[in-house]
Structure formats: C-alpha cells, structure tokens
Amino acid sequence: MRGRVEKYLNDAVDRYGTIHLSLIDPQNIKPDAAGVLARNLSEIGSSAIMIGGSTVVSQLDLDEVVKEIKRNTDIPAILFPNGIAGISKHADAIFFSTLMNSSNPYFITGVQALGAPLVKRYGLEALPMGYIVVGSSPGTVGFVGQASPIPPDKPELAAMYALAAEYLGMRFIYLEAGSGSERPASLDMIRYVRDTVGARLIVGGGIRTPEQASEIAKAGADAIVTGNIIEESSIENAGRLIAGLRRRHD
Numbered sequence: 040m041r042g043r044v045e046k047y048l049n050d051a052v053d054r055y056g057t058i059h060l061s062l063i064d065p066q067n068i069k070p071d072a073a074g075v076l077a078r079n080l081s082e083i084g085s086s087a088i089m090i091g092g093s094t095v096v097s098q099l100d101l102d103e104v105v106k107e108i109k110r111n112t113d114i115p116a117i118l119f120p121n122g123i124a125g126i127s128k129h130a131d132a133i134f135f136s137t138l139m140n141s142s143n144p145y146f147i148t149g150v151q152a153l154g155a156p157l158v159k160r161y162g163l164e165a166l167p168m169g170y171i172v173v174g175s176s177p178g179t180v181g182f183v184g185q186a187s188p189i190p191p192d193k194p195e196l197a198a199m200y201a202l203a204a205e206y207l208g209m210r211f212i213y214l215e216a217g218s219g220s221e222r223p224a225s226l227d228m229i230r231y232v233r234d235t236v237g238a239r240l241i242v243g244g245g246i247r248t249p250e251q252a253s254e255i256a257k258a259g260a261d262a263i264v265t266g267n268i269i270e271e272s273s274i275e276n277a278g279r280l281i282a283g284l285r286r287r288h289d
C-alpha cells in the first residue's frame with residue numbers, strides 16, 4: 040500500500056528526473072540548528088530530509104531534532120534508522136530497511152521485528168527498502184552492520200541483491216557506499232542495478248560534487264543522498280548539486 044510520502048517521492052522523481060535527499064545525523068547537530076538547516080535545504084530544492092546515522096543511540100535527541108525539522112519545513116521528514124533508537128513518532132515516514140548483505144540476521148529481520156510494532160503505533164508510513172552496502176571503504180555502516188560490502192568491480196552482485204530485494208517486495212533500493220566514503224558507488228554498478236530493477240534507486244555515500252551527482256543521475260539513480268557536504272561544507276555546495284540535477288532534466 041503506497042502512502043502519502045511515497046506518492047510525493049514518486050511525483051518528485053517524475054517531475055525532476057533525479058531528486059536530492061538530505062541526510063541529517065541527529066547526533067551531530069542541535070535541534071535548533073537542524074530546523075534552520077532543514078528550512079534552508081528545502082528552499083534550495085532538496086525533496087526530503089532523512090534523519091539517521093549508524094551510531095544513533097538516543098531516541099530523546101532524535102525526537103527533538105525531528106520536531107524542529109517538522110516545525111521548520113513542509114517537505115517530508117523520513118527516518119533512516121540504524122535500530123530501535125532511530126524511530127521517532129514525530130516523523131512522517133521511515134525507510135523500513137533490511138541490510139541485504141549483512142552477515143548478522145539481527146540487521147536483516149531481527150531489529151525490524153522489534154521495531155515494527157512501534158512503527159505501527161506511531162502511524163509512520165513504512166517505505167520498504169533493500170539496503171545494500173557497497174564499495175571498498177563503507178566505513179561505519181559496514182562495520183556496525185556487519186556487512187560484506189560488494190566490491191566496486193562486481194556490479195552484477197549488487198544487481199543480484201537488488202533484484203532479490205525487489206522480488207521480496209521492496210520498492211526502494213539503496214546503494215550505500217558509506218558516509219564519508221572516498222568514492223561513491225561505481226557508475227557501472229549503478230547502471231547495472233538500474234538495468235535490472237524497476238524499484239526506486241537511491242544512491243548515497245561519498246557524493247561531494249555536482250559533477251559526481253550528475254554522473255550518478257545519468258547512470259540511473261532516482262535519488263541522491265548527501266550527508267557530509269551538508270554538515271561539513273556550505274549549503275551552497277548542496278545548492279549547486281541540486282541545481283545541476285535540475286538542469287539535467289530541463
């Protein structure tokens with residue numbers, strides 16, 4: 040069943056070709072600053088705010104950050120949880136993910152079973168996602184999630200996992216190279232996955248420049264996620280990146 044946020048995301052992809060999603064880690068920012076940042080990101084054309092991080096442990100901190108984001112913007116606030124602490128009742132939706140290539144069942148179905156009743160109780164829209172960790176330097180997410188990252192030169196393996204996720208009913212596939220990764224997912228891998236599945240394809244991790252974003256869009260991504268460039272450099276950088284994506288489509 041497709042809800043309001045999923046329809047919004049699909050409409051945005053139809054309209055802009057490739058959309059931009061902003062990732063805010065609630066551990067790296069104060070609630071007030073998160074609200075201002077989210078407002079600015081929405082003004083420069085980011086389509087939604089994702090909130091999460093691989094090491095989030097405080098649901099209280101998360102709640103405050105999500106509340107301020109909701110107070111300051113109209114674009115959807117979508118949880119991008121690392122576990123139970125990543126669930127907030129103040130958000131609009133949750134990327135309800137399974138870490139497809141983890142070697143630990145906890146990250147494949149265990150934490151999902153624990154979190155599902157809470158998602159229901161809070162009335163969060165669940166966006167079913169196959170989350171695939173890729174590349175040679177996935178960093179924290181690869182370590183914490185006990186993933187066997189898919190090597191950049193094995194695009195067919197990423198496509199196999201993506202296809203399995205799609206057959207399992209997931210409507211979103213996320214190719215995750217890891218926050219702050221040296222390199223984003225390889226273009227060959229993105230193209231291979233794009234040619235294999237019809238699900239919405241989200242690519243994130245290590246994307247820093249408009250040129251990289253443009254190439255990734257050309258390779259077939261429906262959505263590009265940036266986290267570090269929003270937190271570390273200026274918002275103008277994200278603005279240039281989004282403007283580049285829009286120009287591609289016009």
Ligand code: 1GP
Pocket residue numbers: 062215216217218219220242243244245246264265266267268
């Ligand atoms: C991490 O893919 C996201 O989960 C974003 O990565 O912080 O490198 O932009 P960056």
